[in-house]
Amino acid sequence: MFSYFDHLECSACSQTYESTTLINLCSCGAPILARYRLNEVAAAVDPKQLTGQSLWRYHAVLPVQSPERIVTLGEGMTPLLPVNRLGGKLGLKRLYIKDEGVNPTGSFKARGIALAISRAVELGVTEVGIPSAGNAGGAAAAYAARAGIPAHVVMPKDVPEAFVLECQINGADVELIDGLITDAGRRVAEGRDAHGWFDLSTLKEPYRVEGKKTMGYELAEQFGWELPDVIIYPTGGGTGLIGMWKAFDEMEKMGWIGSARPRMVTVQAEGCAPIVRAFERGDARAEPWENAATIAAGLRVPSAVGDALMLQALRQSHGNAVAVSDAAIVDGVQRIGESEGLFVCPETGGALAGLQKLIEQGWINPDERVVIFNTGSGLKYLDVMRRAMA
Numbered sequence: 001m002f003s004y005f006d007h008l009e010c011s012a013c014s015q016t017y018e019s020t021t022l023i024n025l026c027s028c029g030a031p032i033l034a035r036y037r038l039n040e041v042a043a044a045v046d047p048k049q050l051t052g053q054s055l056w057r058y059h060a061v062l063p064v065q066s067p068e069r070i071v072t073l074g075e076g077m078t079p080l081l082p083v084n085r086l087g088g089k090l091g092l093k094r095l096y097i098k099d100e101g102v103n104p105t106g107s108f109k110a111r112g113i114a115l116a117i118s119r120a121v122e123l124g125v126t127e128v129g130i131p132s133a134g135n136a137g138g139a140a141a142a143y144a145a146r147a148g149i150p151a152h153v154v155m156p157k158d159v160p161e162a163f164v165l166e167c168q169i170n171g172a173d174v175e176l177i178d179g180l181i182t183d184a185g186r187r188v189a190e191g192r193d194a195h196g197w198f199d200l201s202t203l204k205e206p207y208r209v210e211g212k213k214t215m216g217y218e219l220a221e222q223f224g225w226e227l228p229d230v231i232i233y234p235t236g237g238g239t240g241l242i243g244m245w246k247a248f249d250e251m252e253k254m255g256w257i258g259s260a261r262p263r264m265v266t267v268q269a270e271g272c273a274p275i276v277r278a279f280e281r282g283d284a285r286a287e288p289w290e291n292a293a294t295i296a297a298g299l300r301v302p303s304a305v306g307d308a309l310m311l312q313a314l315r316q317s318h319g320n321a322v323a324v325s326d327a328a329i330v331d332g333v334q335r336i337g338e339s340e341g342l343f344v345c346p347e348t349g350g351a352l353a354g355l356q357k358l359i360e361q362g363w364i365n366p367d368e369r370v371v372i373f374n375t376g377s378g379l380k381y382l383d384v385m386r387r388a389m390a
Helices: 038-044 055-061 084-090 109-122 135-147 161-169 181-195 208-222 239-254 274-281 307-316 326-340 346-360 378-389
Strands: 005-010 016-018 032-036 080-082 094-099 128-131 151-156 173-177 230-234 263-269 320-324 369-374
Touching (some): 038 055, 128 135, 135 161, 151 161, 173 181, 230 346, 239 307, 320 346, 346 369
Parallel strands (some): 230 263, 263 320
Antiparallel strands (some): 080 094
């Protein structure tokens, strides 16, 4: 069987929906998650015999029902790089960077959008809309073009120029607005209601998180079906963090890994840190962040739909949440480049700065296996980095 996708389930109230339901949020307003017949996958699939060179090697636990419906540009199976020189400077013996910047469209967003577009088309969607701070819009434009359907991308007008050009070159209708990604989300909702666009907003449909969870599957596979001790993750909308936590649970239920979990760490910018603030206060939900501002466009998310799920993952994993300055973000990008030859995005520079804080606090042991996620290529941020380093 190609997929063991069984049904949809609300992450808050546990209401269930048929797998063929075309849906955004649950009627209670919470994100909806895909569920699988994991006992059947465990009986049918040997994880050591997986084939293929993309994330679609995990098709048994992905929602697309037919291989003919896959919309792909070759996403996934990104390198897990030991960064010994950088680790040595930090006093860590086993530091790795999972380099999502080599994905199609240059970021981890390719994973989620590949699944969202594939499943949307399979369910009969003919037009999509998405709010974006950059990389998600670029991915949506590319995969919609690949699928042969129109895409509408709404972005804050101050996003890096590369993202706007990427969307336009891939044929998307691009609208630049005054405001933040939350304002762009309201504009997409208007297009959904007026023109029938299917809304691909972060966690407002069930399938982007399914693509992002494959980062967790890959990480386990690349470590010989073990997990690292700590994952450092730059967090805006948080789909990747939520997806990986979901993946770890699925893999344990199938017997692919044991019960040990990494401590999950959210890193945000000091100018937009709603999850960090909620974590430190002990809150179950994150209040919207006023006057959000940071050079890391992907971290400028003042209100995340998946806030409760992120905070649950952080606390269940005995993890942490750290906010860093824009100056530390720029310094982090340069330190990674100088040490390892990787031109990472500003969000990843922030992840390194957050890791440095945790090391200084004694929260991370020098012998622990630590993974930083580079969520995208720094090449899309040339104008941002040029200004920041001037």
